[in-house]
C-alpha cells in the first residue's frame with residue numbers, strides 16, 4: 001500500500017518548479033520560484049548554488065501546501081543539464097558560482113583540444129562544445145585558489161545540478177548522479193556506462209571529485225528534515241521524453257521552450273548519429289541503458305520573446321498566433337532567428353539573425369507568421385538531420401501552446417503533432433520515474449500516461465510547405481559566417 005503523493009522537482013534554468021501528483025498522475029499541487037541569473041562577463045552565465053536549492057525548496061513547499069500537506073511517498077528530480085557546481089565535501093560550501101550550460105567561457109580551452117574531437121564524439125556521443133560540463137569544471141579548478149590540488153586529494157566534489165541538489169537535500173549523505181546527467185558532461189563513456197579515465201585526463205578533471213553514477217530510478221537517499229524518499233533523477237530533456245511515454249525506439253518528442261530540443265528514443269544500442277546530432281543516454285533502469293538521439297535549436301520561443309520585448313509588436317507571446325493567422329502567408333519574407341548562431345544540424349556559431357524579402361507591403365502580421373514558420377522549419381531541419389520516419393511528434397514547452405506553430409509543424413512533418421493536456425511533460429517524466437524508483441510500479445507498462453485528452457493536430461490540407469521549404473533553404477546560407 002502506498003501512502004502519500006509524489007513530488008516532482010523540476011530545477012530549470014530560470015526557475016525551479018515543483019508538482020505534486022497523485023498515484024495516477026493527477027496534478028494536486030504546483031509551485032514555481034524564479035531565481036537570479038548572473039552575467040559577470042559577455043558570454044558568461046552563472047547561478048548562485050544556494051539559490052538553486054532555496055528556489056527548489058520554495059517551489060516544493062508551495063506545491064505541497066496547495067496539495068494540502070500530504071505525506072510524500074517518493075520524489076523524482078529532473079534538472080537543467082550540463083550546469084556544474086563544485087563544492088567542499090567537508091562543509092558543503094560551493095567554491096564558485098555554478099557555471100550554467102549556456103556559458104561560453106570555455107570556448108578557447110576547447111579550441112586547444114580540437115585534436116581530441118573525434119575521440120570525444122566516439123566515447124561520449126557529444127561534440128567539443130562549451131555547452132557540456134567537463135571544461136567548466138576544469139575552469140573552476142584552475143581559477144579558484146588551491147582548488148585543483150584539493151580536488152585531486154578528493155576534498156572537493158564536482159557535479160551537475162542533480163548531484164548538488166541530492167547532496168544538499170541529504171545533508172551530504174549522498175554524492176551521486178544518474179546516467180542521463182552523467183552523459184552530458186563529456187566525461188562519461190557511453191560504451192562502459194561510467195566515467196572515463198581517458199576523458200578525465202583530456203579535460204583535466206580528477207575522477208576523485210566526481211559522483212557515483214546510478215540508474216535513473218534508484219535509491220538516492222532521504223531528504224534531511226522532510227524525510228522525503230528520493231527515488232529518481234534524470235536530465236530535463238530525457239525526463240520529457242519519458243514523461244511523454246516515448247518508450248519505443250523511434251518515438252520522438254520536441255520541447256519548444258527558449259530553445260527547442262528533440263529527442264528520439266534509440267532503444268538499447270547506442271545510435272549512429274549524423275554530424276551535428278548527439279547520442280545520449282535516455283535513461284538507465286537497473287543495468288539496462290536506453291539511448292537517444294538529440295538535436296538542439298538554439299533560439300525557439302526566444303524569437304517570440306524578441307518580437308514582444310525588442311520590437312513590441314505583441315504584448316504577450318500567445319498573441320502571435322492571432323496576428324499570424326490574420327494573413328494567409330508571410331508575404332514572401334523569411335525570418336531566420338539565428339541570434340546565437342545555428343544549432344543542429346549546422347552548428348555554426350558565426351550565423352546571425354536575418355529577415356529577408358522585406359517590401360513596402362510587409363506588416364507585423366507577416367513578421368509574426370514568418371517567426372512561427374521559422375520555429376517549425378528549424379525543428380523540421382533538426383528532425384530531418386536526426387533521420388528516421390515518424391508516425392507522430394509529441395510536443396511540450398511554452399511555445400507548444402501555439403496552435404498555428406503546431407499546424408505548421410504537422411504540415412512539414414507530414415504526420416500528426418500530439419500535445420498533451422498537461423504541458424509539463426518534464427515534471428511528469430520525473431514523477432513516472434519515481435514510481436519505478438519507489439517500486440510502486442515494476443515495469444513501464446504499469447506507469448500512468450499523461451492525464452487528460454491530448455490535442456492531436458493533423459497536417460492541414462491547405463498548407464503548401466514546398467514553397468516554405470524552398471524559401472527557407474534560400475535564406476539560410478545568407479545568415480552564415482556573419483559574426
Ligand code: ADP
Nearest residue numbers: 257258301302304305317318397398399401402
Ligand atoms: P523555458 O522552460 O525554456 O523557460 P517555456 O517552456 O516556459 O521555456 O516556454 C517559454 C517560451 O515559449 C518563451 O520563449 C515564450 O516566448 C514562448 N511562448 C510561450 N507561449 C507562446 C505562444 N503561445 N506562442 C509562441 N511562443 C510562446
